[in-house]
Amino acid sequence: MPRSVKKLGRRRVGIVVMEGRKREVRRLVEHAGLEVEELTRTRIGGMRLEEDLTVGSHRPLTAKDRELLLKPAPGGHRAHRQKHRRPVTGRNQATF
Numbered sequence: 001m002p003r004s005v006k007k008l009g010r011r012r013v014g015i016v017v018m019e020g021r022k023r024e025v026r027r028l029v030e031h032a033g034l035e036v037e038e039l040t041r042t043r044i045g046g047m048r049l050e051e052d053l054t055v056g057s058h059r060p061l062t063a064k065d066r067e068l069l070l071k072p073a074p075g076g077h078r079a080h081r082q083k084h085r086r087p088v089t090g091r092n093q094a095t096f
Helices: 022-031 063-070 077-084
Strands: 002-009 012-017 040-044 092-095
Touching: 012 022
Parallel strands: none
Antiparallel strands: 002 012, 012 092, 040 092
């Protein structure tokens, strides 16, 4: 289940999920009768992904990146874990 859904434009929606599974988001959108044209991960945990980083390329993590990746997601991923008894990988946002 998505944590939040926000309309970003006429043909764009932002979806925040606790587990960043692209197929899960794609199925959710298609179940609503919509077609996914593009699905882009914009963050992992608290770390925003760079838009200019091309597919297949990489860059070294900074100390701040490591801190953001190890920090629990806002809203308490521990509370989510206790409620559903499943491990949570972090906060992700997908736009399409």
